[in-house]
Amino acid sequence: MASVLGILEERETAARVRVEGLREEVARLAGVLEAAEIELDRRVIAREELVEALAASAAETTAVTEAEAETVPPSPVPGSIVPPWREGLPVTVLAPDYQRILGVLDERQTAGQGPLKAREITALLGLETTSAKVEGVRSKARRLAERGWLVQETSGAFSAGRRPVAVPDAGSSA
Known part of the structure; x- marks a missing residue:
């Protein structure tokens, strides 16, 4: 039998x-x-520095944007979004292609003439009347009509005319 002292020493070790x-x-x-x-x-x-830098950058951007907004209206670019028409909104907010379509229809209305089909608008714009060009003009004219810049007749023809519209998803297409 092992001694109690030996067992305790083993456990201690x-x-x-x-x-x-x-x-x-x-x-x-x-x-x-x-x-x-x-x-x-x-x-x-790093996070604190980033938040501080972003805040400073946002403040600078906001100041620059506000200054630009006060002095110069935004310059549209091809492919830009067509905003819904509202009173006082100039045609210059639209991209050049859209402005040209409006110009053709405004001239037509001023001359006392009726609505135009997309093929006729395409020809008056000086474009080839291929189906691709006509469909491009038709798409742009429809978008203008949806946004209140033009009136689309039941026949599919378009005429000049402005009306306010409610567009819930105006930012989804150019």
Whole structure:
């Protein structure tokens, strides 16, 4: 039979080994924790710097945009969005192709003539009357009519005329 003192000494030695292992593990984890805290601090600083830079940039952009809005109306580009017509909105907010279509129909109305089909508008614009060109003009004229810049007759012809319209999804097509 083993002595009680021998059993206690074995348990004490095992406990010391376990404590030493845990101390080593704690030291290793302390190093990992320190590295993680450093990384966290870097990320917090980076986020704060980014938020500050974006806020400053947004303030500058807003100031520039407000200044531009006060002095010069936006210059439309081909493919830009057709805004819904409203009182006081100039034709110059439209892209050049749309302005030309409106110009043809406005001239026609001024001359006291009736509505035009897409093929006739295409010809008056000086474009070839191929089906692709006619369909392009028809698409633009329909968009103008949907947005209140033109009137589309039941026959499919278009005439000059402005009317306010409610367009819930105006930003979805150019």
